[in-house]
Amino acid sequence: MIEYVFGTIFIILGAYCLVVKKNIIKKIMGLSIITMGIHLLIITMGYRQGGIPPIITPENLLTFSQYSVDPLPQALVLTSIVIDLSITAIALSISILLFEQNKTLDSSKLKVLKG
Amino acid sequence: MNKPLLLISLTLLAVFVLSVLFVPNFSFFSNKISNHYIYHSLEETKAPNVVGGVVWDYRAYDTLGEETVLFAATLGVYMLFKKLHVRDKK
Amino acid sequence: MTVIKQTISRIVFPFMLLFSIYVITHGHLTPGGGFQGGVLLASSVILICLVYGLRKAEHLIREETSHRIEAVAGILLAVLVVFEFFIKGSLMASESLFQVWSGGAIPVMNVIGGIMVATSFIIIFYSMVKEK
């Protein structure tokens, strides 16, 4: 149960950072922290007491299926990390362009679009 | 952004997320499809790394989508910074 | 950059390259795979770019070239994933498990995925550090 608590703390902290902070870079960091929390949550879902990593070697061939942790959440996280990374890359490059054009990263000072 | 809206949204999110804790137990290996991966992965995919087998064989279509996401992001970044100075002088 | 950093990165660079190739090709046997090895491969190029500057790094691989390579790798991956069913037995066919030369289409797709990840990281990094 304690593992889920850490995941949720990450998510709440990230959401706080995303909503409250004015700096665009900090907002993007908040987004990454949210995703990290979710990944932690997914990984802990496959946890098992005394589990071993889901890799078969000639030594553990027979006992593998009794001790292995759940491989599917790890595969999902692997996919999800790449997606998160792509979002972060494109968000950071848009904010580079934003800084070039407005000379500021403060989201409260961006007022080109209104209404 | 004004304070009340922020408070409402944060409480909503906190309620949502804390409700994770009251979701009944995530039972391990009762009826999951990952049982199939653990028991049959080696003979079906010939890969001892079960995660690798799941990523590149059972769920290869997902991985194709993932690489497409990466390609799209790369293309977006590449397009964004291609000859920036031409636009910037306007 | 100082001489210390330049010397150390010159020594480390081939080992990073070698290790990344190891991680990619042993993706179906050990922890790791296309994505992790690809990140290592890209970071070895990024190290050179950070220490020696963009011009030196472009001797290794140019932005245009990596863009082309990525697109070709994407086409190959799409074809391979969707028609994996037809070629499954023929690729990397081997009776013995736990060998590098086994695993059906998985090692091939690991290599292609690794190339895609590496090139896209290189493009993202080059685009961001390029003079605006």
Added chain:
Amino acid sequence: MMPVYIPVVVLLITGFLTPLIGIKLKKLRRILVNSSLLFSFLFFVFLSSDVFPNKIIVQNVSSWLPPIGINMVLDSLSLIFLLLITGIGFLASLVVEKYVHERKSEFYSLFLLMIVGMMGIVLTGDLFNLYVFYEIMCIASYGLIVFYRTRKSTEAAIKYLLISALGSSLILLGIALVYGLTGTLNLADIITKLPENYAIPFSLIFVGFVVKAGLVPFHIWLPDAHSEAPIPVSVMLSGVLVKMGLYVILRFYFLFDLNYLFIILILGLASIIVGDLMALQQKDIKRMLAYSTISQMGYISFALGLGSVGFVAGTFHLINHVLIKSMLFLIAGSVVLKVKTRDMTKMKGLGFSMPVEAIGFLIGAFAISGIPLFNGFASKFMIYMATLNSGYSFLVFIPIIFSVVTLGYYMRAFFSIFGGTGKKREKTKWTLALPVLVLASLCVIIGVFPQLITQNLQLVINSLLDKANYYCAVLGC
């Protein structure tokens, strides 16, 4: 039976191929993109006789059977969306050359990837795969919105990105919890394995997709993003992409019996009111159309929220809105191209130099505000009747009043753009006028013979209401 992944693969490979084609082969690139989109449209047209009204095609992507591997499911609801996506995508790709003058290969590639993402969402039968394709669509659209690299477009893109990425992370959290509860990711397999209390994960997924649908509390990104993008992208965003959220909500409603119809109803009402009132104040033609999109999304979700009496009306209005709004954005594009400004108060007297656009705009304005003989009337009339037949009959005056408001601001826009006399200008090219003509004639045809669509839609919805059909088709009975 032809495998249904062929159009996805063709478009994906074309998307990877376009950056490889150099500057010297401009024409080849354009022909390749257009023909691949036309091919996928025709593919689904030929498939439609097999599928309508209640057949389901299941396609395994690799050799693995459904609960183990990933599968594609094509039923009649997906087929409607696929026809709209590829058809509007083809028409929008015809006019790209007029609006995009540099970095064309990247533009085409991202455009195709966005369409691939939408098709993947509609076709997939796997929960996590849906998230992956949703992200392909989102990331391609971030890149496309910031395409012109003006200050406005950068700001719109960062706003859209932050809000939309928060929505996607909620979706990911919901998907993770669904996996934790059921131990499977296949949509059909989830149906039987759901435990007693499963409201929380699906509420997270629901909120995530409402963000993408642009309903009112989460609508602030929509007018910025839709108005700052290049015109072909605006057509795709406002025409098809915002409907993806509603598609997933509708699909999950049919599969998992979720009780959030009342929330959709309230959000829909709020969207109708806010969208129309904001659209009244706009001077910028593209912003006005974008706010009108919010309001029409409100109509659709209001009808869907009424329950089983409103599904046919909502789906029919969704189809009509795709046709009308794509046409209006295409017209706005060719007007802006001619007068080089988006401010409606600075345009006048374009009616004689752009007759096709003027008539198309008039048809669109009448159709979207529900004047008889146009397609919007048929669907809006069905929405009113459904409201009267449901438990919420006292709400019927809100959609009717705001239809009048819609007519008001569209007619004001029409007279300020096309009315009066202005200086003579050269005629528009046929490539710009052809998609408008096609869509306008479709609007009129559907408006005169609405029963062509509604009878089939009734059968489609009836077959969807029984989720045993879906389950049996995927996993066998």
